[in-house]
Amino acid sequence: MFDALTAQPPDTILKLMAMFRDDARADKIDLGVGVYKDATGLTPVMRAVKAAERRLWEVETTKTYTGLAGDPAFAAALTTMILGPGLDARVAAAATPGGTGALRQGLELVRMAAAGARVWLSNPSWPNHASILQYLGLPIRDYRYFDAGTGGIDFDGLITDLRSVKTGDVVLLHGCCHNPTGADLDAGQWAAVAELIAAKGAVPFIDLAYQGFGDGLDADAGATRMIAARFPEVLIAASCSKNFGIYRERTGLLIALGDPARKILVQGNLSFLNRQNYSFPPDHGARLVTMILGDEALRADWMAELEEVRLNMMTLRLSLAEALRLATNTTRFDFVAQHRGMFSRLGLTEAQVNTLRETCGIYMVGDSRINIAGLNAATVPVLAAAVAKVLG
Numbered sequence: 001m002f003d004a005l006t007a008q009p010p011d012t013i014l015k016l017m018a019m020f021r022d023d024a025r026a027d028k029i030d031l032g033v034g035v036y037k038d039a040t041g042l043t044p045v046m047r048a049v050k051a052a053e054r055r056l057w058e059v060e061t062t063k064t065y066t067g068l069a070g071d072p073a074f075a076a077a078l079t080t081m082i083l084g085p086g087l088d089a090r091v092a093a094a095a096t097p098g099g100t101g102a103l104r105q106g107l108e109l110v111r112m113a114a115a116g117a118r119v120w121l122s123n124p125s126w127p128n129h130a131s132i133l134q135y136l137g138l139p140i141r142d143y144r145y146f147d148a149g150t151g152g153i154d155f156d157g158l159i160t161d162l163r164s165v166k167t168g169d170v171v172l173l174h175g176c177c178h179n180p181t182g183a184d185l186d187a188g189q190w191a192a193v194a195e196l197i198a199a200k201g202a203v204p205f206i207d208l209a210y211q212g213f214g215d216g217l218d219a220d221a222g223a224t225r226m227i228a229a230r231f232p233e234v235l236i237a238a239s240c241s242k243n244f245g246i247y248r249e250r251t252g253l254l255i256a257l258g259d260p261a262r263k264i265l266v267q268g269n270l271s272f273l274n275r276q277n278y279s280f281p282p283d284h285g286a287r288l289v290t291m292i293l294g295d296e297a298l299r300a301d302w303m304a305e306l307e308e309v310r311l312n313m314m315t316l317r318l319s320l321a322e323a324l325r326l327a328t329n330t331t332r333f334d335f336v337a338q339h340r341g342m343f344s345r346l347g348l349t350e351a352q353v354n355t356l357r358e359t360c361g362i363y364m365v366g367d368s369r370i371n372i373a374g375l376n377a378a379t380v381p382v383l384a385a386a387v388a389k390v391l392g
Contacts, residue, residue, distance in 0.1 A: 012127070012365060020363045028361035029379050031370040034179070034342060035247060036213075036309060039376040046245045048302035052291040065280040068271040070095025070253075074286040077293040078253050082208065082221050082238055083228050089260040094270035095281040097250040099209045099239025104132055105254045105273050106205060106235045110170055111136055112269065119205075120162070120171045122146075124345075124367065126179045126207070129172060141169075146181045148347050151335025153183050159196065167201035170235075173227075176220040177210035177341020180369040184214065184340050190223045194230055205235040212243040212306045213313065214340035233258045240289050242342075243306055249285025313342065316372050316380065323384035328391060342373050352390040360386040 016032040035043050069075070075093035083091075096102040110117055119138050121129050122145035133140050141164070144157030165171060173193070178184055185193065197204055204227050211220045228234050233256075240251040256266050274281060292298045317337050324333035336344050348356075348368035356362040362383060364370045375383065 016363055016365065019357075023361060023363075025361040027382075029363065029374065029383065031362065031364040031374040031383075033374075034371055036242060036245065036313075036342065036373045037371075038312075041376075043247070044245065046302060046305050048292045048298045048305065049244060049246060049288055051298060051301070052288045052295075055291065056287060066095075066283050068274045068280060069093065069267065070281045070286055071283060071290065073294075074290045075253060075255075077290050078238060078240070079255055081217075081293055082211065082236065082255070083225055084221075087228065087257065089263065090257045092256045092258065092263050092267040092270055094254050094267075094274055095283075095286050096237075096252040096254055096274075097278065097282055098241060099207070099237055099252040100128060100132075101250065101281075102237035102239070102252040102254040103129070103207060105270070105277070106237050106256075107132055107136055107138060108273050108277075109235070109254075109256065109269060110203075110205075111138055112273075114168055114170075116168075117203075118166065118169045120165060120169060120202075122158075122172070122174065122178070124180055125172070125174075129207075143171075145178075146183055146345065148345070151183065151333070151339075151345070151347065153185065153189070155185075155189055159192065162193065162196050162200075165197065165200040165202045169200070169202040170205050171197050171202050172205045172207060173223075175206045175208035175211065175224045175236075176214045177343070179209065179341070180343050180345060180365070180367065182339030182341055182344040182372075183335075185223070187222070190226060194227055198230060203233050203235065204231055205237070207237050209237075209239040210242050210341045211238070213310055213342060216310065217243075217303060217306065228257055231257075240285060244285070244289055244292070244302070246285045246288065249288070250282055251285030251289060313372050316375050317344075319377070319380045320372070320375065320384065323381050324387060327381075327384040327388035333387075336372075342371050343369055344372060345369050346387065348387070348390065355390050356386055360389075362386055 013032055020030050037043055074095055079091055079093060096105055118141050119133055120141045120143055123142040130140060143161035144154045147154040176184055206224050208224055214220045236255040238253045241247045258266055292302050321334050321337035325331060346368040350366045353364055353366055353368050
């Protein structure tokens with residue numbers, strides 16, 4: 001049987017991680033893997049998470065299963081954090097292994113409900129979006145998004161492409177902190193996109209992986225809340241990996257907003273999909289999130305630390321933009337300061353990226369996406385000087 005298998009293409013980021021790990025140079029810099037790191041290069045356990053784990057250890061009395069869709073208290077707490085109160089009658093939700101699990105289950109739901117629906121992705125988008133869609137056999141279309149020349153959004157191209165959306169199609173949107181570019185729509189652009197998608201009768205599917213990493217916890221949910229209020233049906237894939245720092249706990253939630261009359265039907269289908277895939281979702285991370293969001297002191301401490309993380313990345317952005325301006329004697333990279341979240345695309349060629357890796361030990365994805373959080377005050381000028389060198 002196994003001799004009929006064919007080799008699968010390696011994941012580019014996992015391959016880059018392995019290359020970095022095997023590099024013996026002491027001054028190497030990892031800007032590839034998409035995890036938050038502090039100034040020492042550590043991905044820390046947040047204070048509130050530590051406190052919740054201690055409390056959980058003391059009070060937990062069982063490790064039995066929760067429901068097929070996970071603990072309803074987790075879904076309620078995270079949904080309220082994302083969307084605010086008052087939408088309970090429209091919400092069906094299922095806990096998932098991370099945000100990727102939520103995306104996968106959401107796309108499985110699309111395939112069950114409307115197998116012929118085309119799914120529209122921004123160009124570029126997180127590579128796993130297209131990979132999952134291709135595996136599921138769902139038709140993919142893309143819409144222009146990023147202008148590599150300016151480091152901003154090709155909004156005219158985006159609108160032109162989305163005019164081809166058809167009724168029943170699904171449009172995948174990054175709720176904030178676009179991956180891989182870091183370039184986000186402003187409020188006016190979000191309103192125009194929502195108006196167009198609504199006019200076309202399409203369903204928005206929001207990937208919300210970085211809430212709290214851009215302009216703040218509530219500000220980063222603004223576009224998602226606007227769309228939730230405007231559309232009769234919305235899918236949202238939420239991740240707790242970044243904003244709670246619980247990457248390895250694989251904590252996510254798929255939210256399906258619809259007609260209250262169909263809530264039980266949709267919820268049943270979400271539970272069915274979980275059963276077919278992994279039965280009961282993991283609970284440890286979800287329980288920690290529920291505890292933090294439900295306790296005034298823990299929530300306040302978590303929000304304070306999350307804001308520290310956000311401001312650290314903003315400081316690094318500003319420092320890098322300034323260092324690149326000085327090193328290159330141009331304003332070419334000023335857009336870095338305007339981007340949000342962990343990522344920015346520098347606009348380098350693949351050959352230049354390879355040169356940075358081979359000669360300077362600076363690792364980034366081949367399209368020149370960098371993880372801002374992989375930098376610190378000492379390495380910002382090192383990167384800027386290396387970029388100036390490869391540009392000649």
